[in-house]
Amino acid sequence: xxxxxxxxxxxxxxxxxxxxxxxxxxxxxxxxxxxxxxxxxxxxxxxxxxxxxxxxxxxxxxxxxxxxxxxxxxxxxxxxxxxxxxxxxxxxxxxxxxxxxxxxxxxxxxxxx
Amino acid sequence: xxxxxxxxxxxxxxxxxxxxxxxxxxxxxxxxxxxxxxxxxxxxxxxxxxxxxxxxxxxxxxxxxxxxxxxxxxxxxxxxxxxxxxxxxxxxxxxxxxxxxxxxxxxxxxxxx
Numbered sequence: 086x087x088x089x090x091x092x093x094x095x096x097x098x099x100x101x102x103x104x105x106x107x108x109x110x111x112x113x114x115x116x117x118x119x120x121x122x123x124x125x126x127x128x129x130x131x132x133x134x135x136x137x138x139x140x141x142x143x144x145x146x147x148x149x150x151x152x153x154x155x156x157x158x159x160x161x162x163x164x165x166x167x168x169x170x171x172x173x174x175x176x177x178x179x180x181x182x183x184x185x186x187x188x189x190x191x192x193x194x195x196x197x198x
Numbered sequence: 199x200x201x202x203x204x205x206x207x208x209x210x211x212x213x214x215x216x217x218x219x220x221x222x223x224x225x226x227x228x229x230x231x232x233x234x235x236x237x238x239x240x241x242x243x244x245x246x247x248x249x250x251x252x253x254x255x256x257x258x259x260x261x262x263x264x265x266x267x268x269x270x271x272x273x274x275x276x277x278x279x280x281x282x283x284x285x286x287x288x289x290x291x292x293x294x295x296x297x298x299x300x301x302x303x304x305x306x307x308x309x310x311x
Contacts, residue, residue, distance in 0.1 A: 128302030183254045184231045188241035
């Protein structure tokens with residue numbers, strides 16, 4: 086059973102635009118929600134993460150919005166740049182039960198110059 | 199500080215063979231997790247080791263096994279390889295098992311013919 090659903094599967098944005106990727110989860114025990122960025126030939130790298138006691142977290146051009154009642158969270162990339170072109174994964178885990186991450190399906194982002 | 203290293207980076211095997219992949223975590227990290235990444239199934243958790251003990255196991259058949267050594271290095275083994283085992287195998291490490299950021303290695307690309 087897929088516990089984290091991610092959309093869209095692919096996204097094309099113009100340079101300077103806003104990229105928005107959405108995720109929805111089912112397991113209400115999840116209490117840690119990271120986003121990972123993966124370039125071809127590389128492992129995923131942590132971008133930003135949020136816990137459900139806050140509704141928004143911003144780090145530079147990256148913002149996570151979190152809606153606990155709707156069990157949804159999203160990644161916003163402001164002023165998108167060609168260097169942001171990568172695959173983005175949302176993930177979730179229950180913090181007290183180890184390192185096990187449940188990942189979304191991934192979004193292939195292309196930022197055109 | 200050196201990142202997570204995985205060896206080998208690429209591997210070609212034939213059906214029925216077995217394979218062993220190695221992961222060296224970041225110095226000081228005691229938790230190592232393994233993930234399988236495929237285009238169809240995405241990123242799926244295999245297992246986690248902490249202080250030489252398996253803490254969590256994903257939904258994979260018994261052909262997939264692992265271990266962790268006293269220096270925190272980890273190996274995973276896949277016996278009786280099947281075509282569907284072709285994937286990128288990722289290792290991630292963190293200082294502790296809970297409430298810690300995980301750092302991924304570049305992965306081992308396994309092709310089963």
